[in-house]
Amino acid sequence: MEHLEPLSCTDPVRDGFHRRLCRLRRNPNRSGPPHDPIANGHGAIGQERSRETAIVDEEITLYDHVGGSAFFGPLVEHFYDGVEHDPVLRPLYPDDLGPGKRALRLFLEQYWGGPGTYSAEKGHPRLRMRHAPFVIGPAERDRWFHHMVAAVKRSGPSPEIEARLLEYFDMAATAMINHE
Numbered sequence: 507m508e509h510l511e512p513l514s515c516t517d518p519v520r521d522g523f524h525r526r527l528c529r530l531r532r533n534p535n536r537s538g539p540p541h542d543p544i545a546n547g548h549g550a551i552g553q554e555r556s557r558e559t560a561i562v563d564e565e566i567t568l569y570d571h572v573g574g575s576a577f578f579g580p581l582v583e584h585f586y587d588g589v590e591h592d593p594v595l596r597p598l599y600p601d602d603l604g605p606g607k608r609a610l611r612l613f614l615e616q617y618w619g620g621p622g623t624y625s626a627e628k629g630h631p632r633l634r635m636r637h638a639p640f641v642i643g644p645a646e647r648d649r650w651f652h653h654m655v656a657a658v659k660r661s662g663p664s665p666e667i668e669a670r671l672l673e674y675f676d677m678a679a680t681a682m683i684n685h686e
């Protein structure tokens with residue numbers, strides 16, 4: 507399940523869209539780092555290298571692009587609004603939905619390039635392993651994805667971000683099936 511785990515922006519397995527997002531914009535006023543020997547006073551070649559360094563240094567992740575926790579917090583709330591009233595899914599979840607909400611938010615924030623709090627607290631995500639105690643067949647998967655689609659649409663990201671998120675959730679939800 508390598509594709510479910512966090513990747514760095516410069517990871518070669520990221521697709522073109524994500525690389526574009528990671529490098530969405532750079533600060534035109536920023537020059538290369540002072541310790542870069544090539545960027546310091548070596549004319550045109552140095553300036554060229556300095557611009558490249560600036561682009562790599564100022565990656566914008568999807569997490570930054572959507573507004574960080576201000577986006578993922580409500581997304582997870584909307585998703586759980588659906589789960590709470592779903593007759594298929596609700597029995598799988600514990601009475602107290604609070605800890606699960608927080609874990610999902612932290613996981614998604616980390617996956618999309620935000621703070622690494624999830625792994626700092628819980629270690630490697632290993633999502634399939636963490637879902638092993640729950641019987642997840644195609645029906646559960648479809649309910650889960652249905653509520654996530656509704657939550658993403660309610661959160662109102664741009665069409666490009668919406669497509670990227672839904673593509674990921676579609677794939678990840680299928681990967682969580684552990685029972686036919």
Ligand code: HEM
Nearest residue numbers: 598599605606609610613636640642646647650678679682
């Ligand atoms: C396919 C259908 C899925 C079902 C039925 C399902 C169900 C569950 C349940 C019952 C829990 C336990 C919640 C709790 O203890 O409060 C859980 C936890 C979690 N789920 Fe899912 N899940 C599904 C798919 C996914 C997907 C696709 C992702 C990620 C994209 C995901 C991410 C998580 C995370 C991060 C946790 C918390 C794990 C932890 O305790 O660290 N789940 N899920």
